[in-house]
Structures are given as structure tokens and as C-alpha cells.
Amino acid sequence: MLSGACGRLASALRGTLAPPSAVARRCLHASGSLSSAEKSERTRKPPQAFDPALLEFLVCPLSKKPLRYEASTNELINEELGIAYPVIDGIPNMIPQAARMTHQNKKQEETERH
Structure with missing residues (x-):
């Protein structure tokens, strides 16, 4: 089709x-x-850059909270959940399965220390 x-x-x-x-x-x-x-x-053509003006309209699909753009890794970061969505050719891939974990949950870190 x-x-x-x-x-x-x-x-x-x-x-x-x-x-x-x-x-x-x-x-x-x-x-x-x-x-x-x-x-x-x-x-x-070089890959398109992400337009930071889009951050005004984009939110995390899981928490509905604002995201932060990290130019060094070319990702949209959700600090609260500790996940990062990749930006590919200027287009954010905001599918939760495509996101990577940026850090472990604080509870998990505390239990591992004890």
C-alpha cells in the first residue's frame, strides 16, 4: 500500500x-x-539542527513536564524522570521506548549503597 x-x-x-x-x-x-x-x-547536506524554539511546545509524553535540550548529546532531557529522548535530523524521537535512562532512580541508588 x-x-x-x-x-x-x-x-x-x-x-x-x-x-x-x-x-x-x-x-x-x-x-x-x-x-x-x-x-x-x-x-x-549536513543533518538539520534541532530548533530550541520548539521547547515551548514540547513536553515529555510520560510526565507532561517541560524538557531541556542538551546540544552536546543532541537529546531532549527530562530531569525529573532521568530520561533523554534522541533528536535525529532535527526531529525529536519522543517515543518512550527510544529514550535512554540518564541516571538511576534515587531510591535504587540509596538501596545499592546500603
């Missing part, structure tokens, strides 16, 4: 003069319809 939609999109985009969007390029690439010039252009 998705490959059929990609094929229709590829056919429609071949007839346009405007360059395809990033989503359309991914779809075209998946269908094998991306030209070699478009492929080389795609490999030259």
Missing part, C-alpha cells in the same frame, strides 16, 4: 518543476526513483 502511494507520488513529482520536499525525496528514494543529482545533493 505504501509503495503504491510512493510510486504515485514519484510519478506526480517527475512532472513538476519544483524540487521535491524532504518527505517526497525519502519516498522517492525508497521507491528507487531519486535521480543521481538528488542523491548526491542529499548526501552533501
